[in-house]
Amino acid sequence: MANQQTKTIVVTRFDPDVDEVPKTQEYEIPVEADWKVLDALNYIKDHVDPTLSHRWSCRMAVCGSCGMNVNGVPKLTCKQALSDYGDRVEVQPLANFPVVRDLVVEVDGFMEKFKKVKPWIIEAKEAAVTEGTNRQSHAELMDFKQFSMCINCMLCYSACPVVSNEPDFLGPAAIALGHRYNQDTRDHGSAERNEIFRDDGGVFSCSYANECAEVCPKSVDPSGGIQQAKLNNVLDWAQGFVVRRGEN
Amino acid sequence: MVDVVRHDVVIVGGGGAGLRAAIAVVEADPTASVALVSKVYPMRSHTVSAEGGAAAVARADDSLEMHGYDTVKGSDFLGDQDVIQYFVEEAPKELSQLERWGCPFSRNEDGTVSTRAFGGMTTKRTWYATDKIGFHMLHALFQTSMKYDNIVRLDEHFVTKLLVEDGQCGGVAALDVRTGEMKAILGRSVILCTGGGGKVWPFTTNGNIKTGDGMALAYREGVPLKDMEFVQYHPTGLPGTGILITEATRGEGGYLINSEGERFLTTRDYGVGTKAELGPRDMISRAIMLEVRAGRGIKVPGKVGEYAHLDLRHLGEEIIDSRLPFVRELSRTYANVDPVHEPIPIRPVLHYMMGGVDVDIDGKANLDGLYAAGETACVSLNGANRLGSNSLTECLVFGARAGQHAIAQSKDTSEIAESKLVAQADAEGGRIADLRGKKAGSETISGVRETLNDIMEEGTGVYRDQTRMAKAVTDLAALRARYDAISLSDTSKVFNTEILAMMELRNLLDVAETVATGAVNRKESRGAHACEDFPDRDDENYLHHSLVYREESGTRFDTKPVTLGKWEPVLRSY
């Protein structure tokens, strides 16, 4: 084919059964003009080296499985065009996570951070389903909608300088998610969540590097969410202070 | 010996159906413990990809009766009417519950949940969240499930076998992908919520994980699969990748156009009447195929074949951005087309399996202790053709019901001999250990998978005939030998995705066998099963469900009656 081209894909390999440290392996493969980075990895897996391990499923940028560092920058590999790069493309596992094998990183720690922010509707009182649905205006929906768009791809953790220094930092996605529930008119749990946010590893650990917002493939703007959450906490705390003084 | 874990109910699958079932169990019995076993982290489940919406009666101009009849007619009278009745009654309650759990539904001016038009539905009853309902539903359910400590997740555990002793299912054998160790996960009842198997076909909207595992697991234990010949081709997938462009594009007013610039669903008779682009999927997919055959397809160079255009330009940028932003993102990223300015190339693409594990209205399969819900089950809601937006609601309604029944039954089940179940899991662990890096012949996983895909596209496409279906049956049988001759290279225990692909391929082969067997045995055209040599529906001989069993001697075909009710079968036209 006329537009047939080749590229060298440089992949980080690591098998804890045999390797002490990660190594790299190069694959020179034919590529198509419309390929994403993921297509190259799948080509290697199917036709060159079936021992390569990587995660993927939806191949439409919504399941969040396929995040990796491509030429050093966190990317969703099913969305990132291969043609944006030159003849050599380096694919590494996401940074700031322990590596399980090859391009697969450990996710459990991330999931635990999620659970910490209580990502569910906390109701003032339990309502029966027969009461039907809540009303919510479009404007109220827009107050949190953006923060509900996170696909848990973890790119922001790979980019965040604070996560890399302070592994207990809740991190961009988890804080944005907690903030999403705080902003939802149906929820009454912000006092509980703000306590968690004010704790060690909470919102005040963020140094506003803004890297997370830049790499986010879904325009969640977790950084913006963190700044809003900080502000709400300062206000909350100030209000609490006034109330406590008033009680004396 | 393998690790043994014990729970009251074991749920396989963390998509819409599995999560809903898990919550139902712990709400029915707060002391119960649930194992939620999933081969991927739950939020990666393919429910995440659903775009259009979920159906339930919500408006004053609608009624349960209308939703019921639309579903019966959409099913080409092969849906069970008692199931459909229960479904339409529960649907509004389940979607209201989902709203209360935080799903960010799109809203009307007055703050109530907004509904949109969908194919085959007489009025607007599809609840939506712009064009990402599946994503929002899945995340709302997953996040809600985190508040229950007695839902114990076993993420990235791949179930390879049901543990069955004395005619009773008592758990599953699962490979911990991370460590490569086998576990026996025991419970008094097991609910399969493993989704569909679109990867049987080459060109599909389904993700990589949709390999029909639960159907194959049940089938291998002698449990029948029902109505497997009915598979839905969605009219609008992107050529090449198969990525879905939602029916909501037509719900919002999009047109289908041929190479002559003609809106063919309005100018020619394809049986959809005034519904035009909002006709049911089986009919519209056939219409596109016939347009291509008549020489009115749009040609492109390369390997993707001919297609039609989906034109949204007249909707304008504002509607597209506020109601269909994901469609715009997908079209730009994966087809290099901006729907605000250009029509989107589309063609019919394998999307959904109406068939599945034969279950009753409680989700119970033909094996004590085994339940199934969601796309992997066939409760006979969808019959011969599913209406778009009914299946997410199905996951909720029947996921909840299966969960409630599974926990109730698990209390009155007697103890099964645990040691025998554990021994089975142990043997399964040995089998998998032997498979790692196994050298057989010169075949590869991808080679066998490609042949399987070709056989099924040729034999069980939008249009079918006896010769091609029969050939699929024989070719599939022959492909088994090639499967056995596959050599593997990965000997590592840790995150060995080659071995997973090998087991998934076996599941795909089993599922394909039941689809082809169901198809040759149905000599009529009904819903999505369009036989060119038997173009009419034949109620006298084929108003029944198909059942396919695996037995020692091979496959066995059987039938069972459809549950009719107040709606007598009539000719299906719109």
Ligand SMILES: Cc1cc2nc3c(=O)[nH]c(=O)nc-3n(C[C@H](O)[C@H](O)[C@H](O)COP(=O)(O)OP(=O)(O)OC[C@H]3O[C@@H](n4cnc5c(N)ncnc54)[C@H](O)[C@@H]3O)c2cc1C
């Ligand atoms: C692109 C697309 C768009 C759609 N849009 C709509 C829509 O708008 N409206 C609508 O109603 N329907 C829609 N559908 C259909 C609907 O989304 C699916 O039918 C439904 O989500 C299936 O849910 P499920 O819970 O049954 O399975 P899934 O969500 O597929 O989940 C299956 C689960 O089982 C687990 N699993 C599978 N095998 C194993 C194994 N061996 N071991 C352990 N775990 C396993 C997986 O990890 C996963 O967690 C759409 C489908 C697609 C593909």
Ligand code: SF4
């Ligand atoms: S906030 Fe963005 S980058 Fe971070 S996990 Fe969510 S989608 Fe990914």
Ligand code: FES
């Ligand atoms: S494969 Fe799902 S986000 Fe890339």
